[in-house]
Amino acid sequence: MNNMQRLIRPFMVAVAACVMLAACASGPRVRTDYDPTANFSQYRTWGWYSPIAMEQAGYSSWVSERIKANVQREMDARGYRYDEKTPDLKVNFQAVVQERSDVYSMPRSDVAWAYSYRARSYVAVPVWYDETMVSNYTEGTLTVDLVDAAKNRMVWTGDAIGRIGARRTPEERAVDVDASVAAIFSKYPYSAGNGQPLPLPAR
Template identity: 65%
Template sequence: MRALKRASQWLFVLLATTMLAACATGPQVRTDYDPSADFGQYRTWSFYSPIAMEESGYSTWISDRIKDNVRKEMEARGYRYVEASPDLQVNFQGVVQDRTEVFSMPRSGVQYFYNYRRNAYVGVPVWYDDTHVSRYREGTLTVDLVDARRNRMVWTGDAIARVVKKTPEQKMAEVDQAINAIFLQYPHRAATP
């Protein structure tokens, strides 16, 4: 019985380590695109107006950091920034939501019962599920590329991660990592003239 209990404890430690390793690798990234879009025609870009994250009418240091990162990523792919008549417009939005995660862990133990006829205790193995509830905040940073001529989104990428209290410097590093992770999934380069 002790071996079984020790094995279940090691299983829990292994599961917890795996979950922490998955969290430490960065945000989860999801992308989607318009299959009718011709990415070979896009050469120039600008920011969408108004940017979804700045709908309130003002910018923040986070939105400025995102803009700087988007600019670097677009230029690295050969796109040229222009104010008037761009081929693509980049929009972005950040959303934070409360989440609840519920999971069960199989557990085992031994229940002892007193047997009056034998005048002794008897151990009976017991199996049950140990349910854990975790409440946390999840942030999603979305970057959209919009065909400016048609005003139609042609590509989108989301970076999703848990939100925890951090210093402004740590937040900047997370923004950098999220934008980089999103654009790592963008397979296109600017069209050559």
């Protein structure tokens, strides 16, 4: 792999991972985790982790810039003030693509022919069985981490997970990115200076 391929590959992975099921009615699947010892009431400002995982190739892309704009909007909406130099929280994000397989059973029916001595001929006998099916697909995961800047310790993380479908236009992918970030932060229950989690909207 030459240097150009090594630089381009992370960007292509990031683009692919952000083409989630956000366009579908159900949206991406979201999972979260947090540090139970963290005191969220002490966090009032935020900034970017350095280097951002998605930009480790040394440059940004329209995808990472789109994610940044969405994250800033979500943090602002929760009352966090951006502080480039000494933030309380640092935000990091990454995208990963993996090949997956689902194995499931599908009920089937068929007809077997058996000789009947009573009828002195072959007769059809219905047969029911389960057929094992395998579905191969590509899954993308967008992860957003909130890191305690003083301790360099992750205190909250959210993943948006979905199948990557057919080719989509950049405009459609941008909408998918917006929906994925929004889905992640819909599960973040805190606001600036408030350590009591707020009720989350039902999904």
